[in-house]
Amino acid sequence: MSDYSDYELEREANIAKNRALLADLDVTVDLPPVKKQTKTVRTSAKPVQPAKRTKREREAPAPARQSARLRKPVVDPNESPAKKRKREKEEEERRAKEEEERLEAEEQARQAKKPRHHELDLLDVTEELDPTELAALRSTFSTAIRNTHPRRVGGPDDVKDKAAIAELREKLGKLKVVSRAKVTQDRVYSAAYHPDPTKDLIFFGDKHGQLGIWDAQAPSDEIADADGEVSVVADEKSGKSWRLQVHWPATSHSSISNIKFDPTDSHSVYTSSYDCTVFSMDDALITCIDLPVTGSEMWISDAEGGLTHLDLREDKSKARWFQVSNEKVGSVSVNPTAPHYLVTASNSRAMRIWDTRKLQNIGGDSASETENPNDFNQNIIEEYLGSPKGKGCLRADWQHGKSVSSAYWDPSGKSVLSTCYDDLLRLWEFSGSVLKSTSTFPSSRPSNQIRHSCQTGRWVTVFKAQWSPNPDYYPHFTVGNMERSLDIYSGKGELVARLADRTKISAVQAVTCSHPNVLERVASGNASGRCVLWAPADM
Incomplete structure (x- = not known):
């Protein structure tokens, strides 16, 4: 009013x-x-805000308006011909300079709107941070990279299912909201938990290409008021967070679809975006990336139904593209113990397992119909699969009721978890003999199916059930719930915990991730960029 x-x-x-x-x-x-x-x-109650204030760019003041009469130079009616020629020459040079400056400004604006395909240094993406914030971020990074944290694979052997699942229930059922903050500016699309066991350092990617880095257990910042008195922003823990614009321009075309840490030491982070900036892929929107434990290769899925193999030790021009579907491939996952196996999920309702030893043999007498000899379209792929040489390339093909949002291998490489729009989570288990064989996997139904609403709609990020990367405990996974809870299931499909807090959480926790080395740590994010850390209340 x-x-x-x-x-x-x-x-x-x-x-x-x-x-x-x-x-x-x-x-x-x-x-x-x-x-x-x-x-x-x-005013209404809202989740705790970040301690620091978000910087906003100040628009340059518009130049003062001036009439054409005043802009026109005053001409002396008695000026000599020599002075007139000099004045006209100066006017011509001034106009040429102004036109050059205008064209240069337009070119800079065009370049600023283009995606950045080069490698980015920390200084390139922290221009908006003040020196204090940058120093704090560097300090956090220096602690996190003090030791190497290679990705661990495998799983506990000879475990009794009932006892192991009971242990998960006891420990994960006690998780509470211990920290929450607005980490990104827009909707959270992806998340990854740094493996350092001494910290809760979580990376979130948002809709507009912003990478939010959240040190969830760090002491909250303090802000001085107008009188110079310092007070803590909120009683509840919110940690410290930083926002880096790693994909540009800041539009929905730059959404960060995936975040992965280098599996050899976790000192590098890879982000893929719809702006195609893992590396240049023309107009193909990148949906997912994954790396084998060696860290020397990368597999990339895209919206054109393609898989790209990129050897990180070679020039990107040698990357090979395989069109394995006629519709979007939403995810790709590399088997951690048998890296020649890939599982893909597609809008064509298919979940498929590929043997890359066969897939990468395409070439030679398989003439590509595209300009790039390293591109193999669907016709070439299908012809190859039907030939004697291509036998065993496609190991399995399971059709779902609707589009398959994601499919991932578990840390042991023995199970696959898929999420589908038909409101089912499916689990497949494979014996060692099947994985070691060179023939097509036997046709079978999923070992377990879980009824779970995946109808997220337009404003909530698509659910993608995620395995916990911790190999020390019985396999389990997390997934968001439209009832505003975070669900944890065992590898057998049994509900282990349903984490919720109506007093603190009022939005769907669509994106989830787990700590690779600490069992009792789970993080989630929602459509407004607000993120939550779940941990024991008495930690």
């Missing part, structure tokens, strides 16, 4: 209108300043 009467509002509007009219006529007079209207804002 406005604090002004109708008369005062009308008076202020007339003053503003008259001021604009006089400005157009190049007439300056003293008018009372236009007062700012104040509004009474209703």
Whole structure:
């Protein structure tokens, strides 16, 4: 409700209108300043905000308007021909300089809107951080990379299912909201938990290409008020967070679809985006990336139904593209113990397992119909699969009821978990003999099916059930729930825990991830960029 009467509002509007009219006529007079209207804002309880204030770019003030009459230089009617020639030459040079500056500014604006395909240094993406924030981020990174944390694979052997699942229930059922903050500016699309066991360092990717880095257990910052008094922003822990614009421009075309740490030491982080900036892929939108434990290769899925193999030790021009579907491939996952096996999930309703030893043998007498000899379209792939040489390349092909959102191998490489729009989570288990064979996997139904609503709609990030990467405990996975909880299931499909807190969480926790080395740590993010750390309350 406005604090002004109708008369005062009308008076202020007339003053503003008259001021604009006089400005157009190049007439300056003293008018009372236009007062700012104040509004009474209703406040409501919201999740804790980050301690630091988000920087906003200040727009450059618009140049003062000037009439054409005033811009035109005053010409002396008695000037000599020599002075006239000199004046006209100076005018011509001035106009040429202005045109050059205008073209340069337009080119800079065009370049700023283009995706960045080069490697980015920390300084390139921290330009908006002040020196104090940058120093804090560097300190956090220096602690996290003090030791190497290679990805661990495998799983506990000879475990009794009931006892192991009971242990998960006991430990994970006690998790509570211990920290929450607005980590990214927009909707969370992806997340990854850094493996350092001494910290809770979580990376979140958002809809507009922003990478949020959250040190969830760090002491909250303090802010000084106008009188110089310092007070903590909130009683509840919110940690510290930093926002880096790693994909550009900041639009929905730059959404960060996947985040992966280098599996050899976790000192490098890879992000894939819909702007195709893992490396240049023309107009193909990148949906997912994965790396084998060696860290020397990368497999990339895209919206054109393709898989790209990239050897990180070679130039990107040697990357090979295989169109394995006629529709979007939403995810790709490398088997951690048998890296020649890939599992893909597609909008064509298919989940498929590929043997890359066969897939990469395509070439030679298989002439590509594209300009790039390293590109193999679907016709070439299908012809190869039907040939004697291609036998065993496609190891398994399971059709789902609707589009398959994701499919991932577990840390032991013996199970696959898929998420589908038909509201089912499916689990497949494979014996060692099947994985070691060179023939097609036997046709079978999933070992378990879990009824789970995956109808996220337009405003919630698509659910993708995620395995816990911790190999020390019985296999289990996390998935968001439309009832605003975070669900944890065992590898046998049994519900282990349903984490919820109606007093603190009012949105769907669509994106989830787990700590690779600490069991009792789970993180989640929602459509507004707010993120939650779940851990024991008495930690």
